[in-house]
Amino acid sequence: MNYDAIIIGGGPAGATAAAILAQHRRKVLVLEKDSFPRYHIGESLIPYCYYPLQRIGMVDKLKQSRFTKKYSVQFASIGGKVSQPFYFFNHLDNEVALTWQVTRAEFDTMMLENARQLGADVRNNIRVKSAIEEDGSVKGVVAQDAAGNEHVFRAPLTIDASGRNGFFATRKGWRIHDEKLKKVAIWTYFKGAKRDPGYDEGATTVAYLPQKGWFWYIPLVDDTVSVGVVADKDYLYDQQRDPAAIFRREVAKNLWIKDHLSTGTQFGQYQVTGDFSYRSRYCAADGIVLTGDAFAFLDPVFSSGLYFALLGGQLAGDAAEKALQENDVSAGRFSEYGEAFCAAIEAMRKLVYAFYDREFNFKDFLTRYPHLAADVTDCLIGNVEKDFSEMFEAVKEFADVPAPLPHGRPYIVSEKAAG
Numbered sequence: 001m002n003y004d005a006i007i008i009g010g011g012p013a014g015a016t017a018a019a020i021l022a023q024h025r026r027k028v029l030v031l032e033k034d035s036f037p038r039y040h041i042g043e044s045l046i047p048y049c050y051y052p053l054q055r056i057g058m059v060d061k062l063k064q065s066r067f068t069k070k071y072s073v074q075f076a077s078i079g080g081k082v083s084q085p086f087y088f089f090n091h092l093d094n095e096v097a098l099t100w101q102v103t104r105a106e107f108d109t110m111m112l113e114n115a116r117q118l119g120a121d122v123r124n125n126i127r128v129k130s131a132i133e134e135d136g137s138v139k140g141v142v143a144q145d146a147a148g149n150e151h152v153f154r155a156p157l158t159i160d161a162s163g164r165n166g167f168f169a170t171r172k173g174w175r176i177h178d179e180k181l182k183k184v185a186i187w188t189y190f191k192g193a194k195r196d197p198g199y200d201e202g203a204t205t206v207a208y209l210p211q212k213g214w215f216w217y218i219p220l221v222d223d224t225v226s227v228g229v230v231a232d233k234d235y236l237y238d239q240q241r242d243p244a245a246i247f248r249r250e251v252a253k254n255l256w257i258k259d260h261l262s263t264g265t266q267f268g269q270y271q272v273t274g275d276f277s278y279r280s281r282y283c284a285a286d287g288i289v290l291t292g293d294a295f296a297f298l299d300p301v302f303s304s305g306l307y308f309a310l311l312g313g314q315l316a317g318d319a320a321e322k323a324l325q326e327n328d329v330s331a332g333r334f335s336e337y338g339e340a341f342c343a344a345i346e347a348m349r350k351l352v353y354a355f356y357d358r359e360f361n362f363k364d365f366l367t368r369y370p371h372l373a374a375d376v377t378d379c380l381i382g383n384v385e386k387d388f389s390e391m392f393e394a395v396k397e398f399a400d401v402p403a404p405l406p407h408g409r410p411y412i413v414s415e416k417a418a419g
């Protein structure tokens with residue numbers, strides 16, 4: 001069978017792009033190497049996830065789900081003092097203000113099932129091994145099923161949504177790491193740890209550590225909390241190498257975390273990852289477009305990963321539909337996509353840089369510029385299309401604000417040849 005589009009990876013980015021194309025009655029094939037449900041990190045949504053989720057008919061399903069409701073984000077000092085929470089409903093007077101802390105095994109399964117219900121041909125346990133490139137354009141993929149059998153699938157367009165594996169960017173050597181965001185994360189899970197009362201029960205807490213390290217504290221279903229520490233590698237590994245020992249050492253350094261975990265029991269492994277901040281040199285080539293983590297990932301702080309996966313999936317799905325309609329899947333068709341996606345990521349990237357700058361903290365910033373609180377909140381909730389120039393001019397008094405990265409546009413062969 002020939003398809004209009006093949007999607008590599010059935011995570012949130014791939015499931016969103018598949019749903020959008022299926023809504024347009026495209027013949028779309030999703031190839032996912034794992035069987036679902038499967039574990040994945042990245043459990044906290046932000047309010048603007050609402051819009052891509054609404055496009056693909058997922059909002060009602062989330063409202064009916066058992067996922068923890070998230071109304072706010074709060075920040076806890078090393079001494080254990082908690083900031084006034086940023087309640088999303090103080091800023092948004094509609095249902096976008098409510099978001100969720102999700103167990104990814106369940107959430108990703110719901111997303112992929114949704115794409116399937118909309119008409120996508122979704123296959124699990126099948127890994128894409130190579131791209132079929134003919135006349136400089138991707139024309140399909142070769143994939144291997146669990147029994148080791150190879151399958152050839154053809155389509156004018158492939159969407160790479162393979163997450164951090166970065167199917168295409170890795171093979172092409174396109175991944176460029178963000179040199180200033182070289183962090184490591186160590187995380188695990190607790191049962192029976194403390195939850196704050198009322199609306200704060202489902203809040204994400206960002207708890208500070210020395211030298212700009214921090215903890216995430218994300219309350220999930222089944223009385224489970226996801227807790228992770230993120231910091232520079234040199235800081236985390238300066239004395240010990242055992243992740244569990246490092247984690248416990250850092251817990252003792254933040255009184256809010258220490259107190260909240262005091263009633264809890266840790267379970268499962270301590271997981272470690274690093275080198276997670278990057279962007280691909282290109283977002284598309286002839287016949288292929290990259291989205292979600294397969295294109296770029298910023299940093300776990302502010303929980304923007306799923307939002308960019310959903311937004312990227314939506315933008316890539318829309319761009320793919322337009323390209324297919326006009327029968328032109330060359331890289332240049334994805335220039336607007338690359339511009340829009342990179343611009344969205346850049347707004348958040350500036351705030352992430354400020355967060356890690358030793359001279360910056362939200363309290364001092366908002367004491368000096370109280371009228372910019374709405375801008376900060378807009379950025380944190382994912383309203384990244386807003387013009388933040390005034391806010392980032394003010395941030396410059398506290399922290400270095402990075403220039404936009406020059407890369408992330410399509411790989412247009414004629415332009416390369418010309419210069």
Ligand SMILES: Cc1cc2nc3c(=O)[nH]c(=O)nc-3n(C[C@H](O)[C@H](O)[C@H](O)COP(=O)(O)OP(=O)(O)OC[C@H]3O[C@@H](n4cnc5c(N)ncnc54)[C@H](O)[C@@H]3O)c2cc1C
Nearest residue numbers: 009011012013033042044128162163292293303305306309
């Ligand atoms: C430490 C850490 C903490 C994080 N915390 C948060 C958070 O709190 N909130 C948040 O929003 N985000 C968070 N993130 C980010 C979030 O996990 C990702 O941004 C998100 O999962 C990206 O979705 P995706 O669909 O692009 O990729 P993925 O969710 O990774 O999906 C990609 C899929 O592709 C499949 N695949 C890969 N290669 C192939 C292949 N060759 N063939 C077939 N299938 C393939 C994989 O099996 C996978 O299912 C965190 C990330 C890290 C590293």
